[in-house]
Amino acid sequence: MSVIVLAGTIGAGKSSLTALLANHLGSQAFYESVEENEVLPLFYQDPEQYAFLLQIYFLNKRFAKIKKAMQEDNNVLDRSIYEDSLLFHLNADLGRANDIEVRVYDELLNNMMEELPHAAHKKHPDLLVHIKVSFTTMLKRIQKRGRPYEQLDYDPTLYEYYQELNKRYDTWFANYNHSPKIQIDGDRSNFVESPQAAQEVLAIIDKKLKEIRH
Ligand SMILES: Nc1ncnc2c1ncn2[C@@H]1O[C@H](COP(=O)(O)OP(=O)(O)O)[C@@H](O)[C@H]1O
Ligand SMILES: Nc1nc2c(ncn2[C@H]2C[C@H](O)[C@@H](COP(=O)(O)O)O2)c(=O)[nH]1
Numbered sequence: 001m002s003v004i005v006l007a008g009t010i011g012a013g014k015s016s017l018t019a020l021l022a023n024h025l026g027s028q029a030f031y032e033s034v035e036e037n038e039v040l041p042l043f044y045q046d047p048e049q050y051a052f053l054l055q056i057y058f059l060n061k062r063f064a065k066i067k068k069a070m071q072e073d074n075n076v077l078d079r080s081i082y083e084d085s086l087l088f089h090l091n092a093d094l095g096r097a098n099d100i101e102v103r104v105y106d107e108l109l110n111n112m113m114e115e116l117p118h119a120a121h122k123k124h125p126d127l128l129v130h131i132k133v134s135f136t137t138m139l140k141r142i143q144k145r146g147r148p149y150e151q152l153d154y155d156p157t158l159y160e161y162y163q164e165l166n167k168r169y170d171t172w173f174a175n176y177n178h179s180p181k182i183q184i185d186g187d188r189s190n191f192v193e194s195p196q197a198a199q200e201v202l203a204i205i206d207k208k209l210k211e212i213r214h
Pocket of ligand 2: 008009010011012014015032034040051054055058083084087088091150
């Protein structure tokens with residue numbers, strides 16, 4: 001069984017392209033747990049208090065979604081489990097998790113990653129699609145989507161948080177080697193409002209999937 005997974009910073013366009021791609025492939029989209037996530041708003045209110053709990057929440061939900069997504073071919077996952085550690089360690093580096101929490105998280109993540117092949121028939125996705133956006137675009141997209149607790153006027157310190165996150169994604173993608181990968185320029189391709197841009201992105205993904213599977 002194979003899945004395609006979307007990766008990218010906050011507001012990059014993962015959920016939007018997940019929907020487009022799943023519709024194009026006639027498969028199921030598995031979105032990140034956000035709207036029903038009771039910890040997320042608490043995290044943005046008090047990151048020091050909730051960074052660890054939020055990460056355990058997301059890790060657990062991601063693992064469950066991978067198991068479900070892997071039950072059929074060509075399903076599409078919104079954000080990869082490989083980004084979980086990036087997000088948690090950014091928060092830990094900002095002092096929002098203590099050494100014990102980091103140790104507990106790292107051990108749990110390692111154990112769960114070892115269980116992936118048994119739980120999901122296959123350890124890795126067929127393809128990871130990274131949407132790269134500039135920091136300026138990231139901020140614009142977060143504002144456009146309009147989640148109150150993500151806005152800079154809610155918490156101006158989110159500027160540095162988002163800036164560091166976007167910077168770390170470049171290194172993360174460069175080092176990612178768990179599966180074939182491609183990168184989409186989210187600054188230039190308006191696959192949300194331009195049907196032509198959407199077709200172009202889907203054609204790029206189709207081409208890569210064909211290469212991988214033949
Ligand atoms: N390529 C794009 N061009 C223009 N707007 C986009 C693009 N990708 C996403 N958006 C918009 O940016 C916001 C965030 O998109 P979303 O898919 O939720 O990103 P993510 O899931 O990566 O956080 C939404 O309002 C969406 O309509
Ligand atoms: N601290 C963490 N926050 C996370 C994680 N995964 C998502 N998120 C946050 C970021 C956004 O506010 C929201 C949705 O993410 P998008 O990238 O889809 O905008 O949830 C995580 O693992 N840790």
